Amino acid sequence: MTEPNGPRLLAGTAGGHRLDFAEHVATHGSLPLPADRRESGPWAKDLVAQIGLSGLIGRGGGGFPTAIKLGGAVEGRHRTTVVIDVMEGEPAAQKDSVLAAFSPHLILDGAEVLAAALSAKEVKIAVAADNPAAKGSLEAALAERGQPRGRGLDMSIGTPPGRYVAGEESALVHWLDGGDSRPTYRPSKPAVLTIGRRRAYVENAETTAALALIARHGGAAYAAQGWERTGGTALVTISGAVDSPGVHEVAVGTPLGQIIALSQPTGTPTGILLGGYGGTFVGPEALTSPWSPEGLRPVGGAPGAGVIIVFNESSCGVTEISRIADWMARESAGQCGPCVFGLPALAEDLALVALGRNKGRIDVRLHAHLDIIAGRGACAHPDGVVRMVRTGLSVFRKDVAAHLEGRRCSCAGAPSVLTLPDNAGELAWR
């Protein structure tokens, strides 16, 4: 059994060990599920109550309370297809891939829990086409456990293109429904997503795995680790100016500095990008903040998808922001004008600031662009870029001021600490 204060999601995987089905059951115990249809109603109600006690929030980036999301879907009583999102389009995130590679059965258990709660007959697991390790592990796991226990549940794996926005839930569902993997316009909130005639219930892979733990041990045990209203442990991906980048399981509420120490930062952190490339920059004052929604709110941050990128004095903040903005501009799905034209314009402004060329008040143009781009796309991709740039300009304001005065900062020519896959080629959405 797992220890109360040890790793939970990654229990038994130390040293990069993949748990096969027998080892998984020996580590986590068997999964309690309702025996038949008559039992499933009260069981689902109790499950939602336990999730409420657990303080679980979505680990895909949104941070929405899972009990409210699942509770609403259970009460809705629609015919539903469960979608497990292992897309992980964030280049700086690897936690869902690590989970799929080493503890795939925890994700599949959670998928069975969701299917039972929603009386779903079908589970679709989405893994990016360019992530063979996660796909291979999940395929092997499906084979190891056989088709789920004779309840007529069909679990399958789909492989949409590995683009940044392809894992956005409307893009994912559109692809699974036979369309391309680009976000769709959803004027009504909350949006209703469908695959064929069924509602799609989309859950992030790590959140799904956490549901497998709550279904086994209950909400109170899950909340034994955690901070204030947010319970449990979470997977973080630490990268940037650190000696050993990687994925770690941490208790929600662990101070940010203590988390970063797990990856041995080089030098003194000058800024940290939290959540993802569409996340928020925070300054070194955030190192004492508890890593949780409540703990990071005072410094303007949020856990997001668990991405933590550390920057130190050896890299130029302005240049790094410019690199991310340029990469994100190329990841636009190419559908909405303010994103298609706005993001490249923003990236160009930032490139000029990074080069120390301030002809024609580039700072005024940059801020004008920031003011008009957000909130005008079908998805939140442009909004995320604007948030990253705004908070980055604030955290690295001394570097920004130096660049605008044409001095460039002391770190000119410093190498990037970022992971940015080549995306200059043709975009594929099918």
Next chain:
Amino acid sequence: MAVKLELRIDPVACDGYGHCAEVAPELFSLDEWGYPILRSGQVPTALVAVAKLAVKQCPRKALSLATAVDPPARRR
């Protein structure tokens, strides 16, 4: 009580013709790339007729009028 209406722009359908801003400059401005920006969330009663005209004449059928929710939906 009169029903309050708000304009919505489908940003995927919109191709930046800019016709809406010509028909109803009181309701739409254009960004530097020619895509519309709503001047306010709700449509003032006096401008409902012109809003309906803009919706009808949009060459991409990207505009719609919806009953305003309170607080107004985020600006599009």
